[in-house]
Amino acid sequence: MKPIHTPRYARHRFPAEVIGYAIWLYFRFPLSLRMVEEILAARGILVSYETVRQWALKFGQSFANQIRRRLPATGDxxxxxxxxxxxxxxxxxxxxxxxxxxxxxxxxxxxxxxxxxxxxxxxxxxxxxxxxxxxxxxxxxxxxxxxxxxxxxxxxxxxxxxxxxxxxxxxxxxxxxxxxxxxxxxxxxxxxxxxxxxxxxxxFRRPANTNAADHRASRAQAFRVWSEVTSAASA
CATH class of the missing domain: 3.30.420.10 (Ribonuclease H-like superfamily/Ribonuclease H)
Incomplete structure (x- = not known):
């Protein structure tokens, strides 16, 4: 897959997919920054934990704000x-x-x-x-x-x-x-x-009393939203 570059990631050495993946790992799972560094290294992506921390600080809140706007209305x-x-x-x-x-x-x-x-x-x-x-x-x-x-x-x-x-x-x-x-x-x-x-x-929350098929569909939709939020989806 050809890496996708957007103005948001200008002057960054890594493409949107890598930055978005690192931030997803850090906020989605109970992982330390060093653990995220090691997971990326296992996939051939050599980046320091300090760089991951800087990515999280720079992009995390922006991603969160966009997620909030895309999710359905909350309960009463x-x-x-x-x-x-x-x-x-x-x-x-x-x-x-x-x-x-x-x-x-x-x-x-x-x-x-x-x-x-x-x-x-x-x-x-x-x-x-x-x-x-x-x-x-x-x-x-x-x-x-x-x-x-x-x-x-x-x-x-x-x-x-x-x-x-x-x-x-x-x-x-x-x-x-x-x-x-x-x-x-x-x-x-x-x-x-x-x-x-x-x-x-x-x-990425799994609603209660959800069967496997609905869960897979919901998870796929969540990944689509995450891809849009991180600008990793092609236009």
């Missing part, structure tokens, strides 16, 4: 949850919202776990999603009720720990990446990485 039931993460010896809180289908709506890394932090998450969600949910489901943290009252007073709010397993389960991939990366180095790094990581996961 939002599950919100927060989990503690240790960054540079200090406790931070990763706030995450998912819909009833398990699609991650957004994340926000903050140093506080209070009503002000919850309001920031809700305002960010409303700005990004452009719609108000029908139902908001959280655990019994009082900050959610206070934030909901101020930001989305008309939305039904259900507070019950057992109802919020979907949001709590969505933190598991983050924990795996934390271990591989030996913890995040800063709140900014965590925010940047997870913002891209969760968008890529949304694209």
């Amino acid at each position: 039931k939002w599950h919100l949850d927060e989990v503690a993460i240790n960054i540079a010896g200090r406790k931070h809180w990763l706030w995450r919202a998912v819909d009833q289908h398990g699609v991650v709506l957004d994340i926000l890394v903050q140093s506080r776990r209070n009503a002000k932090a919850a309001k920031r998450l809700l305002r960010k969600l409303l700005k990004k999603q452009g719609i108000t949910p029908r139902v908001m489901i959280t655990d019994k943290l009082a900050s959610y009720a206070a934030a909901k009252k101020a930001v989305m007073p008309g939305v039904e709010h259900r507070q019950h720990k057992g109802l919020n397993n979907r949001a709590e389960n969505s933190h598991q991939p983050t924990r795996r990446r934390e271990r591989i990366m030996k913890r995040f180095k800063s709140a900014g790094q965590a925010q940047r990485f997870l913002s891209v990581h969760d968008r890529v996961a949304n694209l």
